[in-house]
Amino acid sequence: MIPTDLIKGSLKTIVLKLLKENGRMYGYEITRKVEELTDGKIKLTYGALYPVLHKLESEGVLFTESENFNNRIRIYYLLTTHGHSVVAEKIKELNEFIESLQRIVDTKPGLSYA
Amino acid sequence: MIPTDLIKGSLKTIVLKLLKENGRMYGYEITRKVEELTDGKIKLTYGALYPVLHKLESEGVLFTESENFNNRIRIYYLLTTHGHSVVAEKIKELNEFIESLQRIVDTKPGLSYA
DNA sequence: TGCAATATATAAACAACTTATATATTATAT
DNA sequence: ATATAATATATAAGTTGTTTATATATTGCA
Secondary structure (H helix, E strand, O other), X not given: OOOHHHHHHHHHHHHHHHHHHHOEEEXXXXXXXXXXXXXXXXXXXXXXXXXXXXXXXXXXXXXXXEXXXXXXXXXXXXXXXXXXXXXXXXXXXXXXXHHHHHHHHHOOOOOOOO | OOOHHHHHHHHHHHHHHHHHHHOEEEHHHHHHHHHHHOOOOOOOOXXXXXXXXXXXXXXXXXXXXXXXXXXEEEEEEEEOHHHHHHHHHHHHHHHHHHXXXXXXXXXXXXXOOO
């Protein structure tokens, strides 16, 4: 419903925010959660999600815990100590972004009816 | 202040919304207006803005009017008839996106304090 | 005289995402 | 029995889009 190009830049922050909230999550779970929170309006693709998770891991923002669940491997992602401070900053930026977008979109369409 | 990667996907919609609002604008004016509306938090780069404007023109969403102002050429961009219906759709999508982001960011950080 | 602001534009390099593909298990429906 | 959907992770090629650097030119201010 919401075109993917709108979501692009926010993907990293969304992932970090969810991990902060839920302690630890695996990839598939993250996509489900985002769909649930947005009534199916935002659907993350794995081709975008996994590279982001791997990159955040290589940057020391996340670390993983592998577990066996019903003969399937589940890779949980968790925030590192450093990751916790990164999330706080990212969420602040996202809030500023949301505010800025609202100011742009909410401006009245001219006072033509006044 | 707001990292550019957050803005990326919304650039097109922001430009279209401003053109709808102001009738016609030139590139430099668009960057000024966005800075003004967001207290300097969003700064568009020309390397991103002009390709977007040119693409929208080639798609028939915008058309241009060149004028001479103080010996400088100003290229005004305006919405075509088709462009007007595109903007309406884009703004709707952006509003849905903003709502979705808010739902993700506003969820309580666990009921750990309840 | 030089710097900042105004004004548009392109190109090379880089980053990021989409689409397609591969693999494997479990549950549900037919 | 068999097929399909859901669960689950991952990579690669191709495409798209952005950053950074660069070019050009005028006006106003110090």
